[in-house]
Amino acid sequence: MIVNSVAYRDGKKIADVAREEIHSYLQRKDCIVWVAVRDPEPHELDRMEEEFDLHPLAVEDSRHGHQRPKFEEYGDSLFLVMHMIEPDGDDLRVGEVNIFVAHNYVLSLRMRSERNFQDVRARCEREPELLQHGTGYILYALMDAVVDRYFPILDDIETRLESIEDQIFAGTSPRANIEALYGIKQDLVTLKHATAPLLEAVGKLHGGRVPQVCNGLGEYFRDVSDHLGRINQSIDAAREMVTTAISVNLSMITLQESEVTKRLAGYAALVAVPTMIAGIYGMN
Secondary structure: OEEEEEEEEOOEEEEEOOHHHHHHHHHOOOOEEEEEEEOOOHHHHHHHHHHHOOOHHHHHHHHHOOOOOEEEEEOOEEEEEEEEEEEEOOEEEEEEEEEEEEOOEEEEEEEOOOOOOHHHHHHHHHOHHHHOOOHHHHHHHHHHHHHHOHHHHHHHHHHHHHHHHHHHHHOOOHHHHHHHHHHHHHHHHHHHHHHHHHHHHHHHHOOOOOOHHHOOOHHHHHHHHHHHHHHHHHHHHHHHHHHHHHHHHHHHHHHHHHHHHHHHHHHHHHHHHHHHHHHHHHHO
């Protein structure tokens, strides 16, 4: 389903584009078109493949979904996959955004995600001097938004981890702590699967040879790369803390079980002494 479709010229919005008008705007050389789609149906993908002249391999990836974050170049067009991570109760829901970029269009396909990119579009329209860079700037703005949305997820994980650390030293149930720690560990793995491949992908957009639509935007993509680097370092540090916390809890469980064993042995000894004495006197 098309969420919105807008044409821009010289960094400024010139029209909301109806579905049947997209093809004619794509033929124009004086503007770019940004089309946002949510959970596209197979027949919609077929139509977009023909209308935007999308590469079949990229369309196939979008058709199947659940792709690893990656960046591909197909001639003069680009294809980027990113994971959208959102809280879902006590779990994390992993959605996906696939972005097709050429010199005259951006086509963003959002799948299995509730959060849209209206704020990104508004940001671009507030910055016409930057939007004049063309479709490469829209690509940057989308990447920047997705990466920035990882920070609250990571902050929540770190807060949960700190809370469990407090419980460990307060002597609360080690077994309950371990269960919670494994939940955090799984969330960190989910976040790592989103950020590590994306860090590799964004490296192709700054420094050295970059796609033509990204020319002049190296410092912006480098900023995204820096954010991803910080997130990855924080994830690695948190995973080490989780591993240490699990080890401490297992040690506490072992100590508790050892104490129980000692107590049982003591009780057994107390019972055994009178029994032995009674047995000795009974023999007499």
